[in-house]
Amino acid sequence: MKKLVLIILIFTYSFSFSQEKVELQINTLENGLKYVIVQNKKLPLVQVRIVFNGGARVDPQNSQGLTYLTAQMLLKGTTQKTAQQIAEEFEFLGSTIDISTNYDYSLLSTEFLKYNFETGMKILAELITSPALDGKEIDKEKEKLISELKSSLENSTYIANQFFNKIIFEGHPYSNAIQGTIKQIDKISSRQVRNHYKNYFVPNETILILYGDIEKSETEKLIKSIFSNWQKGNQIKLENAQPNKIKSTKIVLVDKPGLTQAQIRVGNIGINQTNPDEIPISIANTILGSGFTSRLVEEIRVKRSLTYGASSSFQKLQQSGKFVITTFTKNETVGEVIEIILNELQKLHQSGVSDWEINKAKNYMIGDLSRQLQSPDGYINFLTQIIYYNKDINLIKNFSTLIKNTPKEKIQNAIKEYFPKNDVLILVVGDAQKIKQQLEKFGNIQQLNYETLVE
Amino acid sequence: MKKIFAFLILISTNLFGQNVDIESYYLKNGMKVIFAPNKEVPSICFRIFFKVGGKHETPGTTGISHLFEHMMFNGSAKYKPGMFDKLLEENGGYSNGSTWNDFTNYWEEFNSDKLELVFDLEADRMKSLKLDNENLEQERYIVMEERRLSVDNNPQNKMEEQLYATAFVSHLYRQPVIGWMEDLKKISLEDCKYFYKTYYSPNNSVLILTGDFDKNQAKKLITKYFEKIPKAKIPEHKKIIEPEQKSEKIVNLFQEVELPSILIGYKSCSINDSDFYAMDLIANILGYGLSSRFKKILSEEKKLITEAYASQDQMEDKGLFKIYAQARGEKEFNKLLDEIDKILEEIKLNGVNPNELEKAKNTKVLEFFDAFKTNQALSFALGYYEILTGDYNNLFKVVDNYSKVSSDDIKRVANKYFNKQARTIVISKPVSDEK
Numbered sequence: 001m002k003k004l005v006l007i008i009l010i011f012t013y014s015f016s017f018s019q020e021k022v023e024l025q026i027n028t029l030e031n032g033l034k035y036v037i038v039q040n041k042k043l044p045l046v047q048v049r050i051v052f053n054g055g056a057r058v059d060p061q062n063s064q065g066l067t068y069l070t071a072q073m074l075l076k077g078t079t080q081k082t083a084q085q086i087a088e089e090f091e092f093l094g095s096t097i098d099i100s101t102n103y104d105y106s107l108l109s110t111e112f113l114k115y116n117f118e119t120g121m122k123i124l125a126e127l128i129t130s131p132a133l134d135g136k137e138i139d140k141e142k143e144k145l146i147s148e149l150k151s152s153l154e155n156s157t158y159i160a161n162q163f164f165n166k167i168i169f170e171g172h173p174y175s176n177a178i179q180g181t182i183k184q185i186d187k188i189s190s191r192q193v194r195n196h197y198k199n200y201f202v203p204n205e206t207i208l209i210l211y212g213d214i215e216k217s218e219t220e221k222l223i224k225s226i227f228s229n230w231q232k233g234n235q236i237k238l239e240n241a242q243p244n245k246i247k248s249t250k251i252v253l254v255d256k257p258g259l260t261q262a263q264i265r266v267g268n269i270g271i272n273q274t275n276p277d278e279i280p281i282s283i284a285n286t287i288l289g290s291g292f293t294s295r296l297v298e299e300i301r302v303k304r305s306l307t308y309g310a311s312s313s314f315q316k317l318q319q320s321g322k323f324v325i326t327t328f329t330k331n332e333t334v335g336e337v338i339e340i341i342l343n344e345l346q347k348l349h350q351s352g353v354s355d356w357e358i359n360k361a362k363n364y365m366i367g368d369l370s371r372q373l374q375s376p377d378g379y380i381n382f383l384t385q386i387i388y389y390n391k392d393i394n395l396i397k398n399f400s401t402l403i404k405n406t407p408k409e410k411i412q413n414a415i416k417e418y419f420p421k422n423d424v425l426i427l428v429v430g431d432a433q434k435i436k437q438q439l440e441k442f443g444n445i446q447q448l449n450y451e452t453l454v455e
Numbered sequence: 456m457k458k459i460f461a462f463l464i465l466i467s468t469n470l471f472g473q474n475v476d477i478e479s480y481y482l483k484n485g486m487k488v489i490f491a492p493n494k495e496v497p498s499i500c501f502r503i504f505f506k507v508g509g510k511h512e513t514p515g516t517t518g519i520s521h522l523f524e525h526m527m528f529n530g531s532a533k534y535k536p537g538m539f540d541k542l543l544e545e546n547g548g549y550s551n552g553s554t555w556n557d558f559t560n561y562w563e564e565f566n567s568d569k570l571e572l573v574f575d576l577e578a579d580r581m582k583s584l585k586l587d588n589e590n591l592e593q594e595r596y597i598v599m600e601e602r603r604l605s606v607d608n609n610p611q612n613k614m615e616e617q618l619y620a621t622a623f624v625s626h627l628y629r630q631p632v633i634g635w636m637e638d639l640k641k642i643s644l645e646d647c648k649y650f651y652k653t654y655y656s657p658n659n660s661v662l663i664l665t666g667d668f669d670k671n672q673a674k675k676l677i678t679k680y681f682e683k684i685p686k687a688k689i690p691e692h693k694k695i696i697e698p699e700q701k702s703e704k705i706v707n708l709f710q711e712v713e714l715p716s717i718l719i720g721y722k723s724c725s726i727n728d729s730d731f732y733a734m735d736l737i738a739n740i741l742g743y744g745l746s747s748r749f750k751k752i753l754s755e756e757k758k759l760i761t762e763a764y765a766s767q768d769q770m771e772d773k774g775l776f777k778i779y780a781q782a783r784g785e786k787e788f789n790k791l792l793d794e795i796d797k798i799l800e801e802i803k804l805n806g807v808n809p810n811e812l813e814k815a816k817n818t819k820v821l822e823f824f825d826a827f828k829t830n831q832a833l834s835f836a837l838g839y840y841e842i843l844t845g846d847y848n849n850l851f852k853v854v855d856n857y858s859k860v861s862s863d864d865i866k867r868v869a870n871k872y873f874n875k876q877a878r879t880i881v882i883s884k885p886v887s888d889e890k
Contacts (some may be wrong), residue, residue: 148762163841363545367566
């Protein structure tokens with residue numbers, strides 16, 4: 001019982017803003033901008049996350065990469081200042097800005113020393129509310145992006161992840177290439193970027209999350225003064241389409257000659273962010289493929305020394321998600337590793353999980369989460385997920401109890417319902433000449449050239 | 456803006472001078488112990504550093520420090536193979552290890568009430584590791600996969616490996632920490648036994664504890680579990696002085712890449728050299744952020760690169776100052792080295808402007824706080840400074856050391872180290888370009 005008490009203490013500390021002490025409030029400006037302020041004075045720092053709803057799923061089919069490109073253009077100057085002027089002004093504070101795009105949203109992340117918070121936020125507001133979106137700068141960014149796409153083909157891990165995504169979500173906007181393809185990026189016009197900004201980078205589809213050494217009332221005043229003039233836009237309309245699951249074993253071999261080690265992905269459609277069975281699914285997944293003592297690590301790495309790493313995960317998005325087993329091995333043992341993975345999936349369905357495994361997984365998950373929440377970055381990233389996906393805020397406070405109280409039956413049911421058995425996409429990136437034969441026993445092979453990923 | 460910076464230093468020094476209660480002492484067997492208690496979160500990070508890494512390995516056994524790090528998780532007298540991680544994970548903790556050129560370190564994070572268990576696990580593997588062929592063979596093949604992943608199929612890391620192997624002729628920084636594949640195949644059980652007996656002794660280690668623990672209780676337990684481990688005679692590590700490099704070296708690497716790239720390494724200084732801070736700030740000015748010189752000139756103005764970085768090695772002995780840039784194509788690549796040289800020449804001639812210097816210093820203030828974000832980060836930072844500089848207190852001096860760097864210092868170190876005859880260049884091109 002001592003352990004449980006300690007774990008609860010972690011949350012009382014880490015989530016001192018939660019219902020027990022300070023109510024977590026999501027406030028909204030008149031223009032629809034949502035903001036959340038959470039104070040923590042442990043270090044003289046402030047973490048900032050700005051979430052722009054939309055993401056790569058709203059890209060037109062023939063203009064994939066448009067959201068990514070538009071988000072990157074926020075860093076390329078404003079109507080008042082050139083890209084260089086504003087970069088110098090911002091980075092003088094010691095901070096840098098990162099803008100990323102996933103399938104659901106674009107995310108601006110930065111961190112300030114508390115003394116630079118106000119100055120930094122004013123620059124951020126200028127970047128977001130009045131970007132220049134200058135034609136020449138857009139062309140320059142497109143050129144750079146095209147080179148980056150070529151360069152990405154040097155990374156077999158990236159190639160495997162992108163192809164897996166593209167195939168598993170086929171027919172759904174989640175199959176879009178976040179950074180687009182060379183031909184599509186080349187055709188995107190400056191006008192398209194400007195329109196995309198106008199339609200999607202609007203206050204009523206944006207959430208601002210601040211965490212650190214700040215005063216709530218002063219910060220609210222600041223937010224109002226710098227974001228109130230941002231013009232409200234139309235609400236983003238999204239079709240709630242569901243991707244189709246893979247119904248039987250599908251094998252795709254992506255040929256990249258010269259590799260001495262192949263990247264392997266095995267999986268299917270998974271769950272979305274608000275699935276009510278998220279916790280039992282996570283417990284089962286921890287047993288299968290999370291941490292250093294999971295079944296996959298035990299079977300592929302520890303017992304047979306066939307890989308350096310093996311894991312499984314449910315990557316959850318708003319409308320859907322994917323379940324994927326990730327590993328890699330030398331060319332000679334690709335077939336053997338896939339066989340082990342398929343056996344483990346079968347075993348999971350046939351024999352379920354033991355009480356000891358469940359207990360270990362639960363404790364590991366609780367410990368892992370508490371470590372994540374200890375760092376300011378880990379904390380705000382977790383908070384951002386909760387807020388954006390409109391998840392129950394009580395989840396934060398009750399996470400450890402919810403994990404502890406999950407009965408075995410729910411975990412066994414989750415395995416049956418959500419984990420694939422034979423119905424999987426097996427995707428391998430490697431030197432086809434050296435590994436193709438080993439894949440033939442699993443079924444018909446569809447072979448692709450790695451370069452088609454970005455063409 | 457300069458005033459603001461001075462103010463920040465004052466704040467940060469005071470903050471951590473007062474709030475971080477750190478103490479250290481030695482056990483009778485020579486093990487150094489550092490405590491940094493912090494009750495905010497009821498968990499602890501245990502970390503142990505051993506003063507052994509890539510640079511201590513004899514040729515023919517490269518990679519043994521790292522291979523051995525893997526073997527440390529595979530059972531000891533009291534705990535059977537696999538128990539180490541299982542016990543930790545089932546109690547909500549986790550463990551890991553990493554090996555560098557100058558040291559090897561292991562860490563565990565766990566709930567506060569498991570302190571004794573962790574001491575028992577760590578002390579047991581330190582004094583009675585299960586060293587047999589089964590353990591060695593299991594990890595040998597795993598490490599070979601790790602090498603395939605991180606070097607053989609990773610063009611940029613392959614360039615790094617070639618850079619060090621070529622730049623250093625005498626110093627063992629030329630050896631890859633992960634080891635050459637042929638050496639990995641040959642390391643014997645006898646090599647491992649000698650390595651363990653020689654380097655994994657208390658007088659060659661530093662134990663660091665951060666987080667929620669009671670100092671008196673921790674001291675008693677450390678005495679109980681670690682003080683009885685006998686000290687060993689550590690062979691004298693002869694400091695190798697790398698001979699002066701008198702001509703430029705160039706390596707052409709044809710590999711599975713889409714775009715050509717270049718990696719330049721200038722012979723530079725150690726983390727203990729007073730020039731280190733100026734060189735590290737130059738790296739920042741050249742390659743960090745959207746306003747860096749590389750971004751501004753090589754990417755925005757000249758449109759030559761997809762990416763570029765600069766970094767100053769943080770090593771106990773003299774390391775390299777590295778510049779990496781990937782060109783957007785063959786045409787761009789042909790201009791790249793000249794343009795990089797022009798940027799360095801400009802700094803040698805005129806130094807950097809005051810705003811650039813202040814920006815770089817402000818970045819370092821923000822970075823300084825990274826060490827205080829988690830128990831794990833603090834335990835690493837304390838051990839890192841203890842091992843590399845001989846005193847963990849140097850961690851608290853870094854902001855001050857950066858703040859003292861003047862524009863003249865920048866110009867002086869640029870002229871001292873950016874000499875073409877003392878550089879090594881690795882060029883990476885697609886296999887199809889090989890004639």
